[in-house]
Amino acid sequence: MKAAIIGAGLGGLLAGAKLSKAGYEVEIFERLPFIGGRFANLEYKGFKLSTGALHMIPHGSRGPLAQMLNETGAGVKIIDSSPMAVIRKENGETISFHDFRKELSVTKRVKLGTILAYSLKFKPKSDISFKDWILKYFDDDFLLKLADSFCGWALSLRAKDVPAREMLEIINNMYLYKGSGVPLGGCGAVTGALFEVIKSNNGKIHTDICVDKIIIDKEKACGVSAGGTTIDADIVISDIGHLETSRMYVCRDDAYLEGINKARPSRGIKICLSSDEPLIGHSGVFFTPYAERINGINEVTNADPNLAPPGKHLIMSHQTVLSDDLNQEINLGLLDLKKLFPGKKYEVLLVQSYSNGWPVNRASSGSDIGSRTPVQNLYVVGDGAKGKGGIEVEGVALGVRNVMKKIGV
Ligand SMILES: Cc1cc2nc3c(=O)[nH]c(=O)nc-3n(C[C@H](O)[C@H](O)[C@H](O)COP(=O)(O)OP(=O)(O)OC[C@H]3O[C@@H](n4cnc5c(N)ncnc54)[C@H](O)[C@@H]3O)c2cc1C
Secondary structure, eight states: OEEEEEOOBHHHHHHHHHHHHTTOEEEEEOSSSSSBTTSOEEEETTEEEESSOOSOBTTGGGSHHHHHHHHHTOOOOEEEOSSSEEEEOTTSOEEEGGGGGGGSOHHHHHHHHHHHHHHHHSOOSSOOBHHHHHHHHTOOHHHHHHHHHHHHHHHSSOGGGSBHHHHHHHHHHHHHHOOOEEETTOHHHHHHHHHHHHHHTTOEEESSOOEEEEEEETTEEEEEEETTEEEEOSEEEEOSOHHHHHTTSOOOOHHHHHHHHHOOOBOEEEEEEEESSOSSOSSSEEEOTTSSSOOEEEEGGGTOGGGSSTTOEEEEEEEEOOSSOHHHHHHHHHHHHHHHSTTOOOEEEEEEEEBTTBOSBSSOTTOOOOSBOSSBTEEEOSTTSOOTTOOHHHHHHHHHHHHHHHHTO
16 A cells, blocks of 8 residues: 655654555655655754644653654653743743632632633534633633743644634643653754654655645546656545645535635744743743733743753744734734843844744634545644644644544554
């Protein structure tokens, strides 16, 4: 059996590693000169910056991605964050993420326990947003700000843009798999290890080759056309999202096309800083609910000092984009950093913005439509087809796991 895979991002590489390990002949085509997509390292002045991710794996060494890396034999060590996260309060003090309930009145605390337990079991069937869900039951300013900070950091969305039922799936997974971690060597170490697995199983990965067509015969995918050559395959897996995939063949399924047109990418801005002294001092997430734009920050060198030159720290902030004026969004982010770290010395290494064809998530959380397409033997993986409750790369891993189940691997 042969699989042709479009795109060597995390989704394509995970699928390629699973399939090649199961005995499939795997051939991957990547249009860029490097593999890893938005989960690759970017070397700069001795720092390991990245093409996208903040070098964090949302559920660390216990989550779906870590499990799949183990299953494929990809040798990646994930350092679990300690503490998982802290919250910076309005007065500048910090509290452990686990203690956020202590900021609520006793009545709201009790209510939160009961309503959360009920809602985790019986998810809302309506399209109520996470923000409206909070307003309905608690109407608490701190909870709303924390929700925006969490959703901004983890999903690059505001709480008003995330369906409550998806957020409750995410909370379920947080209870199940626990908190985040940093892969030793950064996100490039993960995609690099998957590349090695595929190669060791005789898989082929071509860079600088763009797939321009998916070949369909009698409603079944049977290959791709790339670089002027036709490649026959028994299954085709696309890591480029439903919309781009549907443009590679004549799709006449109106209901499917309508569904995929509703999926919106999430936009974000990442600012990378260098400093001699730690600005945060731990390897967890620093949530900033009271900042104007920044949703959260990490200091990954507390988990892996080799992500920066000796004696330096690498700090990365993330913010969702709230207006179409990117320059203003960036300036507000930079201003936030000054206010968050008054009197601290740091250098801004790089500011990156993400939208359209290179977004934070190809389908924002809750707008994924799964991995199936109207064409037999054609599947979509990656962050355009995440599994339920899957934050970022955990969602990518859950989506790949769903596809493997369908294929029988
Ligand atoms: C700023 C930012 C911060 C983030 N932080 C985190 C984080 O800390 N933790 C986390 O878990 N996630 C994070 N994410 C999300 C995570 O990076 C992505 O969800 C994940 O990398 C997406 O992988 P993918 O395989 O779906 O897509 P991609 O990485 O986009 O891979 C798709 C690949 O397909 C290639 N391609 C496209 N068209 C073609 C074609 N026609 N032919 C051949 N190849 C093609 C592309 O070049 C690309 O390499 C972050 C993202 C951003 C942008």
